[in-house]
Amino acid sequence: MGELILTQRGERHRKIRNLVMDAFTSRAAEKHRPSVQALADEYVTAMLATEPPTDLITALTQQIPFEVITRLLGVPTKDGEEFRAWSDDIMAPAGEEHRALVAALAMLEYNKRLMAVRRDRPEDDLITTIAQRAPAIGVTEDDAGLLIIALLVGGWETTSSVAAGGVLRLLTTHHPSGPTVYRYLTQQPQHLPGAVAEIVRTVPTSWGKTGLPRLAIQDTVVDGHTIKKGEFAAAGHDAGNHDPTVFPDPDRFDIHRPNGVTDTLAFGGGAHYCIGVHLARIEIEGMIGALLRQVPDLELACDPAELEWDYTTTVHRTTALPVTWPPLPSGAPADR
Numbered sequence: 001m002g003e004l005i006l007t008q009r010g011e012r013h014r015k016i017r018n019l020v021m022d023a024f025t026s027r028a029a030e031k032h033r034p035s036v037q038a039l040a041d042e043y044v045t046a047m048l049a050t051e052p053p054t055d056l057i058t059a060l061t062q063q064i065p066f067e068v069i070t071r072l073l074g075v076p077t078k079d080g081e082e083f084r085a086w087s088d089d090i091m092a093p094a095g096e097e098h099r100a101l102v103a104a105l106a107m108l109e110y111n112k113r114l115m116a117v118r119r120d121r122p123e124d125d126l127i128t129t130i131a132q133r134a135p136a137i138g139v140t141e142d143d144a145g146l147l148i149i150a151l152l153v154g155g156w157e158t159t160s161s162v163a164a165g166g167v168l169r170l171l172t173t174h175h176p177s178g179p180t181v182y183r184y185l186t187q188q189p190q191h192l193p194g195a196v197a198e199i200v201r202t203v204p205t206s207w208g209k210t211g212l213p214r215l216a217i218q219d220t221v222v223d224g225h226t227i228k229k230g231e232f233a234a235a236g237h238d239a240g241n242h243d244p245t246v247f248p249d250p251d252r253f254d255i256h257r258p259n260g261v262t263d264t265l266a267f268g269g270g271a272h273y274c275i276g277v278h279l280a281r282i283e284i285e286g287m288i289g290a291l292l293r294q295v296p297d298l299e300l301a302c303d304p305a306e307l308e309w310d311y312t313t314t315v316h317r318t319t320a321l322p323v324t325w326p327p328l329p330s331g332a333p334a335d336r
Contacts, residue, residue: 029278055302074125166199197260
């Protein structure tokens with residue numbers, strides 16, 4: 001089947017990544033901001049039309065990243081739920097590797113069939129771009145299909161979990177001025193980008209304490225220990241995001257940190273720096289921004305200690321995030 005782009009290196013990795021790099025630049029991502037915001041507003045409006053409490057994950061944070069990346073890729077709407085199920089299975093925890101492999105193989109075969117269709121009938125989407133560019137630069141059909149898997153899984157699951165964890169953090173952390181950070185942001189929305197940067201820094205994306213293993217391409221000394229060329233090492237980016245020499249008082253949730261965006265390791269670094277970093281930030285800002293505008297009195301609907309965590313996946317997330325809000329007066333507009 002080949003390897004996902006996350007485990008590749010060198011020229012092969014560069015060629016595969018370059019198939020879609022121009023679709024994920026900061027400028028390209030900004031073009032999606034209005035549509036992401038409109039989509040988030042729609043989902044929050046729909047949520048307010050229901051009786052509270054509700055699960056914010058199923059009502060919002062799972063929906064936006066999945067719809068954005070599947071639209072960007074060009075996945076047919078009728079196949080969306082199948083893609084969602086495959087993605088969940090691919091993220092199965094240790095001990096369920098067979099389940100993950102079966103899902104990955106099924107999605108790979110689907111991707112290859114869809115690429116063949118898009119070569120004959122191109123559309124304005126990333127699958128068409130990948131299908132057309134891959135043969136010209138020597139990227140195999142399997143590698144192209146695996147790239148689509150990586151973009152879907154990487155562009156949905158982690159963004160969803162970080163957004164939900166971020167809302168939890170905002171609702172349960174107090175700003176130095178007194179109110180919760182969430183309530184503070186309803187009055188000071190200009191600080192939302194800083195809040196998202198701090199969410200990204202402090203909300204873990206996986207249950208593991210270390211990142212993916214990396215191969216040393218030269219002898220490297222880290223904290224007095226030599227990692228020799230050819231050896232593997234796994235660095236914990238979550239731990240790095242709490243380095244007190246970079247982030248003073250690192251366990252404090254501070255939306256006013258001056259280096260929150262520039263120094264975070266949440267999106268990796270080097271050749272494997274997350275390709276979707278700009279789009280992920282826009283999605284998280286869009287979801288939280290829609291909540292702040294439409295539901296300024298949002299509250300957690302349970303004690304934080306009562307939240308259940310989902311250990312059936314490698315992604316760090318709760319099984320649900322129950323939230324509530326006061327009912328709207330009769331005849332009042334949803335956007336309050």
